[in-house]
Amino acid sequence: MALYLGIESSCDETACALVEDGRVVKGSCMLSQTSIHETFGGVVPEVAARQHLEAINVVIAKTLSESGVQPSELTAIAGTAGPGLVGTLLVGFSAAKALSWAWDKPLIAVDHLMAHICANYIDTDLEPPFVALLVSGGHTQIIHFTDYKNGRIIGQTRDDAAGEAYDKVARLIGLGYPGGPAIDKLSVQGDKNAFKFPEGQVPGYDFSFSGLKTAVLRVVEKLPQPLPTADLAASFQDAVVRVLVKKTLLAQKELGAPRIVLAGGVAANRELRARINEQSPVPVYCPPLSLCTDNAVMVASAAHFCGEEATLGTGVYSRQT
Ligand code: KG4
Ligand code: ZN
Numbered sequence: 001m002a003l004y005l006g007i008e009s010s011c012d013e014t015a016c017a018l019v020e021d022g023r024v025v026k027g028s029c030m031l032s033q034t035s036i037h038e039t040f041g042g043v044v045p046e047v048a049a050r051q052h053l054e055a056i057n058v059v060i061a062k063t064l065s066e067s068g069v070q071p072s073e074l075t076a077i078a079g080t081a082g083p084g085l086v087g088t089l090l091v092g093f094s095a096a097k098a099l100s101w102a103w104d105k106p107l108i109a110v111d112h113l114m115a116h117i118c119a120n121y122i123d124t125d126l127e128p129p130f131v132a133l134l135v136s137g138g139h140t141q142i143i144h145f146t147d148y149k150n151g152r153i154i155g156q157t158r159d160d161a162a163g164e165a166y167d168k169v170a171r172l173i174g175l176g177y178p179g180g181p182a183i184d185k186l187s188v189q190g191d192k193n194a195f196k197f198p199e200g201q202v203p204g205y206d207f208s209f210s211g212l213k214t215a216v217l218r219v220v221e222k223l224p225q226p227l228p229t230a231d232l233a234a235s236f237q238d239a240v241v242r243v244l245v246k247k248t249l250l251a252q253k254e255l256g257a258p259r260i261v262l263a264g265g266v267a268a269n270r271e272l273r274a275r276i277n278e279q280s281p282v283p284v285y286c287p288p289l290s291l292c293t294d295n296a297v298m299v300a301s302a303a304h305f306c307g308e309e310a311t312l313g314t315g316v317y318s319r320q321t
Contacts (some may be wrong), residue, residue, distance in 0.1 A: 002075040004307075005099070006300030009092025010084025010112050011137070012036075012043045014055035015296035016063040018074075022121050025049035025297055026091035027067030031055040035178030041177050042167070049087035056095045059296075071103040078303030081109035083138065110299050113139060116263040117151070118305055119287035126285050131257040133248040135272075136264030137178075138165035140244075142205045142251050144198065145261075148305040153163070154251060156203020162240055162266045165209035169216050169236050183233045185268050190234030195219055197239040205247050212239055241272045249279060261285045268292035271318050 008015040015030035033051045079096025082089055100107035120126050128145045140157040163180055170179025197215050200208040201282045216236055252260050259282050268289045277284050
């Protein structure tokens with residue numbers, strides 16, 4: 001039995017979790033800063049770092065006390081090492097380092113993107129090989145995983161990430177932050193055929209979302225107030241989901257992958273989950289909503305499946321395309 005304590009602070013969630021053998025959650029605590037950043041319409045890095053400082057010891061203490069786990073029972077301490085906001089990463093990773101030293105446990109530096117993928121191992125029997133669609137606020141990638149530690153990026157966005165496009169378009173049409181959940185919710189009431197937005201014409205498995213964002217802007221500029229926000233949201237979402245599903249299914253087919261995995265904040269999207277499940281010829285794995293967006297459970301799982309001691313490596317998958 002291996003028990004990992006994971007710490008996450010790459011953006012605006014301060015979180016700690018305990019996971020056994022990469023699949024079973026033994027404890028978890030998270031403090032979200034969303035309400036603080038809402039006022040600014042996005043994450044303010046300096047404010048976020050200060051909030052992490054306030055919250056980090058609280059979430060660690062609560063996770064341990066509520067689970068009844070003693071530090072001596074831990075196999076290792078894992079912290080998100082990047083990518084993310086430098087100032088916020090520093091808070092969580094320094095806490096992980098301090099605990100590693102104080103409790104004399106190995107320290108594992110976890111790649112944030114690999115952690116998103118590993119959210120899919122929680123309470124499932126998932127094993128590689130698979131094709132993963134990783135869609136977050138900063139990244140959009142299609143990755144071919146042949147084993148737990150090794151993934152080859154076969155496609156990625158050439159400009160905005162899918163989540164970034166959601167957030168920017170939400171701001172443009174007057175919805176709050178974070179934009180993804182707001183567009184997802186509102187689009188249920190809208191007509192996805194109301195506006196024809198382009199998919200982004202990029203060859204192969206790559207993506208582009210900046211043209212789509214501009215297309216929404218051009219339409220909005222010409223529309224009278226009040227804006228038909230539900231129709232705009234539904235039409236925009238349709239364009240994003242269409243291309244994500246199309247390219248992921250193409251990759252699955254061409255690589256002969258026996259399963260598809262969704263990961264990252266945008267994997268919480270209701271329409272994306274529904275359409276890929278409908279159209280996929282192979283099983284689709286998708287984390288529960290709470291494990292799609294940033295959390296520490298996925299960090300502790302990644303430590304088990306992909307981690308090596310920080311001095312040896314970081315469990316980062318190959319970044320070569
Ligand atoms: O993975 P994540 O929590 O943080 C990063 O690593 O970036 O992803 C956050 C992104 C945000 O852009 C947010 O708007 C988007 O995920 N998101 C969604 C949904 N929930 C979160 N996008 C579309 N539909 C959702 N339901
Ligand atoms: Zn993330």
